[in-house]
Amino acid sequence: MSYTIEGKTGPWELVIGLEVHAQVISRAKLFSGAATVFGAAPNHQVSFVDAAFPGMLPVINRECVAQAIRTGLGLDAEIHLESRFDRKNYFYADLPAGYQISQYQHPIVGRGVIEIEGADGTTRTIGITRLHLEQDAGKSLHDQHPAKTYIDLNRAGVALMEIVSEPDLRSPEEAGAYLRKLRTILRYLGTCDGNMDEGSMRADVNVSVRKAGEAFRTRCEVKNVNSVRFVMQAIEAEAKRQIAVWEEGGVVSQETRLFEPGRGITRSMRSKEDAHDYRYFPDPDLLPLILDPAWIETLRADLPELPDAKKRRFMAEYGLPAYDAGVLVAEQASAAYFEAVARGRDGKFAANWVIGDLFAALNRTGRSIETSPVSPADLGALLDLITDGTINGRIAKDVFEEMVASGEAPGAIVTRKNLRQVTDTGAIEQAVADVLAANPDKVAEYKAGKDKLFGFFVGQVMKAMAGKGNPALVNDVLRRHLA
Amino acid sequence: MPLDPATVRRIAHLARMHIEDDDIPRLQTELNGILGWVEQLGAVNVEGVKPLTGAADMALRMRDDAVTDGDIAEKILANAPERAGDYFVVPKVVE
Numbered sequence: 183m184s185y186t187i188e189g190k191t192g193p194w195e196l197v198i199g200l201e202v203h204a205q206v207i208s209r210a211k212l213f214s215g216a217a218t219v220f221g222a223a224p225n226h227q228v229s230f231v232d233a234a235f236p237g238m239l240p241v242i243n244r245e246c247v248a249q250a251i252r253t254g255l256g257l258d259a260e261i262h263l264e265s266r267f268d269r270k271n272y273f274y275a276d277l278p279a280g281y282q283i284s285q286y287q288h289p290i291v292g293r294g295v296i297e298i299e300g301a302d303g304t305t306r307t308i309g310i311t312r313l314h315l316e317q318d319a320g321k322s323l324h325d326q327h328p329a330k331t332y333i334d335l336n337r338a339g340v341a342l343m344e345i346v347s348e349p350d351l352r353s354p355e356e357a358g359a360y361l362r363k364l365r366t367i368l369r370y371l372g373t374c375d376g377n378m379d380e381g382s383m384r385a386d387v388n389v390s391v392r393k394a395g396e397a398f399r400t401r402c403e404v405k406n407v408n409s410v411r412f413v414m415q416a417i418e419a420e421a422k423r424q425i426a427v428w429e430e431g432g433v434v435s436q437e438t439r440l441f442e443p444g445r446g447i448t449r450s451m452r453s454k455e456d457a458h459d460y461r462y463f464p465d466p467d468l469l470p471l472i473l474d475p476a477w478i479e480t481l482r483a484d485l486p487e488l489p490d491a492k493k494r495r496f497m498a499e500y501g502l503p504a505y506d507a508g509v510l511v512a513e514q515a516s517a518a519y520f521e522a523v524a525r526g527r528d529g530k531f532a533a534n535w536v537i538g539d540l541f542a543a544l545n546r547t548g549r550s551i552e553t554s555p556v557s558p559a560d561l562g563a564l565l566d567l568i569t570d571g572t573i574n575g576r577i578a579k580d581v582f583e584e585m586v587a588s589g590e591a592p593g594a595i596v597t598r599k600n601l602r603q604v605t606d607t608g609a610i611e612q613a614v615a616d617v618l619a620a621n622p623d624k625v626a627e628y629k630a631g632k633d634k635l636f637g638f639f640v641g642q643v644m645k646a647m648a649g650k651g652n653p654a655l656v657n658d659v660l661r662r663h664l665a
Numbered sequence: 666m667p668l669d670p671a672t673v674r675r676i677a678h679l680a681r682m683h684i685e686d687d688d689i690p691r692l693q694t695e696l697n698g699i700l701g702w703v704e705q706l707g708a709v710n711v712e713g714v715k716p717l718t719g720a721a722d723m724a725l726r727m728r729d730d731a732v733t734d735g736d737i738a739e740k741i742l743a744n745a746p747e748r749a750g751d752y753f754v755v756p757k758v759v760e
Binding site (some may be wrong): 208215216217228230233241242244246271274275280323324328330331333334401467469470471472581 | 679
């Protein structure tokens with residue numbers, strides 16, 4: 183069942199395309215030797231090139247080009263052996279040159295694909311139109327003074343990849359899935375950290391609506407949305423606005439809009455009326471960018487295993503269901519942690535502990551997988567203690583909590599607290615006999631047919647044994663005594 | 666294609682240049698002169714010639730990804746008409 187929004191005149195389909203600006207991971211800027219590190223003092227990471235002083239010439243950073251190629255390869259896209267840089271002209275206080283160096287007609291990367299997964303587990307392929315390299319602008323601070331804007335050019339000239347999707351997305355959920363997937367791929371590749379809070383990934387959202395079977399209607403662009411949740415909210419708000427316009431007999435006009443998360447609406451950006459009059463022309467300071475195919479092959483050979491491939495491998499190699507594999511590969515560090523635990527052990531058993539107990543503990547303690555208090559080796563050792571019968575599953579949960587709290591190894595905890603599972607039948611027989619002797623009324627009820635009381639007896643025996651009884655043996659002995 | 670007064674005004678606006686109405690006929694004549702001169706290139710037969718954006722038949726040179734510049738805030742801000750701390754200050758541009 184495809185996603186639609188119900189209007190007064192019936193259901194409407196959504197057509198969505200995303201332009202994602204991803205900040206390239208590099209030490210220096212795209213065309214200058216100034217640093218890119220986030221959070222420096224204002225205007226301290228600015229060269230004369232970035233500030234557009236007269237006579238300065240841009241020289242391209244090889245690593246930024248490599249990052250764009252890696253990303254293109256990761257998106258299964260064509261890499262163009264020849265591309266060019268153009269000037270995109272617009273006037274703004276945080277753009278000192280009055281133009282942004284971008285790639286208009288000849289981008290470095292052409293068509294590619296991203297596979298997204300729906301909530302129901304079905305996959306869909308979303309087309310990538312292109313990826314091009316461009317400069318970021320500076321940062322304007324509007325909240326420092328009532329009548330003034332403050333400008334920091336530290337970000338000016340940092341390399342961005344603009345990744346443009348085809349209008350293939352059909353719901354806010356698909357747009358969210360696309361963004362999350364793109365972010366995962368970029369992080370795997372190490373080409374963008376995907377940190378939306380710090381602005382290293384931002385999205386422009388193109389939205390239009392239509393009736394089933396129609397061609398595309400006019401779209402609007404919602405600029406600079408900076409979280410997955412806001413992208414999804416902005417799409418819904420903008421689609422509903424357009425539906426209302428069409429249904430009241432109006433016409434949606436193509437324009438740039440801004441999403442206001444607080445009010446849950448989009449509004450027109452009047453200042454962007456000229457936005458599509460960029461007067462692009464080839465940058466005379468920059469020669470064509472020519473790539474050596476051998477270099478591309480070197481970069482291809484060094485690509486890491488990407489999330490889709492890793493997920494398929496986890497399913498095949500460790501027998502994981504698609505859901506578990508998907509959760510584990512979302513972050514490279516989680517996948518690596520899981521593999522370290524699962525190697526040589528039962529994959530599904532390892533996945534349950536990593537996704538269940540470990541992720542819950544990380545959440546609770548506000549830690550990430552990189553700073554996990556429990557190492558993969560220790561979690562693996564805990565699993566071994568369960569598998570070889572040293573401790574039972576119930577006690578294992580307590581040992582795990584102890585590991586989270588103290589970082590101690592599971593074997594040491596088990597020894598210190600004397601948590602070894604009791605498999606000595608004599609001890610179990612004794613505990614069972616004691617419990618039955620102490621509860622003659624319950625025994626009578628059980629024998630009269632109240633089967634549910636079996637659980638009560640198990641609980642009492644385990645309690646008497648401080649939780650350390652082997653559950654299978656306790657069950658056996660109880661059954662025999664109650665028969 | 667001669668420019669009309671509205672286009673002259675729009676070009677000035679895009680460049681954020683203030684022009685008086687009196688200036689328009691003169692600018693219109695000048696711009697049309699420039700365009701006309703460039704348009705002579707249209708007479709050249711470029712059938713089968715690859716588009717060229719530079720005179721040198723060379724590819725872009727690349728540099729290593731190393732921090733070699735920056736940390737010159739005083740020099741960067743030296744010509745700022747107005748500054749606050751290490752920020753440039755401009756009239757409010759927000760909507």
